[in-house]
Amino acid sequence: MSITENYYTIKNKLPENVQLVAVSKTHPVSSIQEVYELGQKVFGENKVQELLEKYPLLPKDIQWHLIGHLQTNKVKYIAEFIDTIQSVDSEKLLAEINKEAAKHNRSIKILLQVKIAAEDSKFGLEINEAKNLFQKYISGNFPHIEITGLMGMATFTDDEDQVKKEFLILKKVFDELNQLKKLETLSMGMSDDFPTAIECGANSVRVGSAIFGRRDYSK
Numbered sequence: 001m002s003i004t005e006n007y008y009t010i011k012n013k014l015p016e017n018v019q020l021v022a023v024s025k026t027h028p029v030s031s032i033q034e035v036y037e038l039g040q041k042v043f044g045e046n047k048v049q050e051l052l053e054k055y056p057l058l059p060k061d062i063q064w065h066l067i068g069h070l071q072t073n074k075v076k077y078i079a080e081f082i083d084t085i086q087s088v089d090s091e092k093l094l095a096e097i098n099k100e101a102a103k104h105n106r107s108i109k110i111l112l113q114v115k116i117a118a119e120d121s122k123f124g125l126e127i128n129e130a131k132n133l134f135q136k137y138i139s140g141n142f143p144h145i146e147i148t149g150l151m152g153m154a155t156f157t158d159d160e161d162q163v164k165k166e167f168l169i170l171k172k173v174f175d176e177l178n179q180l181k182k183l184e185t186l187s188m189g190m191s192d193d194f195p196t197a198i199e200c201g202a203n204s205v206r207v208g209s210a211i212f213g214r215r216d217y218s219k
Helices: 003-013 029-036 048-057 072-078 091-103 127-138 160-180 194-199
Strands: 019-023 042-045 063-066 084-088 108-113 145-152 185-188 204-207
Touching (some): 003 019, 003 029, 029 042, 029 048, 042 048, 048 063, 048 072, 072 091, 091 127, 091 145, 108 127, 127 145, 127 160, 145 160, 160 185, 194 204
Parallel strands (some): 019 204, 063 084, 084 108
């Protein structure tokens, strides 16, 4: 199927209240433009360098989400225009985002990335770390960031019960923090597991290959 057909197939599977982040990593500007012209405004990139190459060439009303691991020394390059950073996995990174946002007199939306997967390769805060960081945030630290929710990645496995269990862990943490301060976004689920994520409470999903086709990992 074409990118356009793929996009509509995914959109038709999503409830109205679920945000689609179209993950455009390794895909060309022309493909992003095609999906943008179908009405999609939220796109996700994994790497700062790739985002910086694409940003000037695309419409300025795109809401860019950085969803890959972010090094503190790269924050300054995207602080002026990034809409949301979904992959905040340390207090050091949060402080750096706050500092760089202040330089541009703006507030940057962030999601705390919580480690729910059994795999060591996944980044993320431990649950207690996330809770402690959120407490610091609601106590008035980090005035130039807005924690709008949580993000998590399940283990890459065919065991749907394990995936569901991990998503439900994150949903529980989300509900607990939401009692302290209203949160908007629970970002869980990608091309292979987003229906399960939605079933477990996700209201934002990150879908790339199911829209754009398989990625060219040689880039």
